[in-house]
Amino acid sequence: xxxxxxxxxxxxxxxxxxxxxxxxxxxxxxxxxxxxxxxxxxxxxxxxxxxxxxxxxxxxxxxxxxxxxxxxxxxxxxxxxxxxxxxxxxxxxxxxxxxxxxxxxxxxxxxx
Amino acid sequence: xxxxxxxxxxxxxxxxxxxxxxxxxxxxxxxxxxxxxxxxxxxxxxxxxxxxxxxxxxxxxxxxxxxxxxxxxxxxxxxxxxxxxxxxxxxxxxxxxxxxxxxxxxxxxxx
Numbered sequence: 714x715x716x717x718x719x720x721x722x723x724x725x726x727x728x729x730x731x732x733x734x735x736x737x738x739x740x741x742x743x744x745x746x747x748x749x750x751x752x753x754x755x756x757x758x759x760x761x762x763x764x765x766x767x768x769x770x771x772x773x774x775x776x777x778x779x780x781x782x783x784x785x786x787x788x789x790x791x792x793x794x795x796x797x798x799x800x801x802x803x804x805x806x807x808x809x810x811x812x813x814x815x816x817x818x819x820x821x822x823x824x825x
Numbered sequence: 826x827x828x829x830x831x832x833x834x835x836x837x838x839x840x841x842x843x844x845x846x847x848x849x850x851x852x853x854x855x856x857x858x859x860x861x862x863x864x865x866x867x868x869x870x871x872x873x874x875x876x877x878x879x880x881x882x883x884x885x886x887x888x889x890x891x892x893x894x895x896x897x898x899x900x901x902x903x904x905x906x907x908x909x910x911x912x913x914x915x916x917x918x919x920x921x922x923x924x925x926x927x928x929x930x931x932x933x934x935x936x
Contacts, residue, residue, distance in 0.1 A: 755929055813871030
């Protein structure tokens with residue numbers, strides 16, 4: 714079992730839908746991350762939250778909107794996505810920037 | 826770190842063989858180097874994080890070294906087992922944990 718929990722595991726949505734991905738960790742980690750992973754490729758960083766504040770946005774389109782309600786939760790709000798956004802979305806957390814990251818199992822997103 | 830390269834892309838060994846692969850990165854502005862083990866249909870699992878030149882870390886039969894001056898890290902697996910079959914990812918890390926992953930080395934260990 715992973716210590717980082719992501720829901721839902723699978724999501725199919727149309728291009729006009731609004732949905733949210735959720736990530737939760739109870740390890741007391743102060744840094745949380747969103748990654749996008751395409752098939753057979755390594756994860757690509759999207760966002761970094763440090764102490765509940767957005768510290769890095771890797772030029773991600775505004776149709777992806779992250780939110781960190783508290784130190785244990787990280788959301789990714791989705792709106793008007795494109796078919797090329799279909800991918801596995803991974804959440805991770807770490808104690809500090811130079812510590813190992815713990816990954817969730819991901820949400821597999823399909824855009825119709 | 827903007828560009829992380831790994832070699833070889835894939836590797837096939839026999840059970841019991843020892844093996845190693847390489848991660849290269851720009852030596853300027855180095856902060857941290859991460860190694861992860863990634864099995865198909867699973868999320869990456871952390872192996873090591875190294876920050877100092879000359880660092881050596883070990884976890885069971887797996888070990889890693891770091892040379893920040895020349896910009897490379899080696900991952901070694903001693904006495905490979907079929908369960909070691911996976912893709913091994915290295916990533917350059919910034920101070921905020923912003924990781925840039927290499928494309929990985931896919932290891933297959935035949936019984």
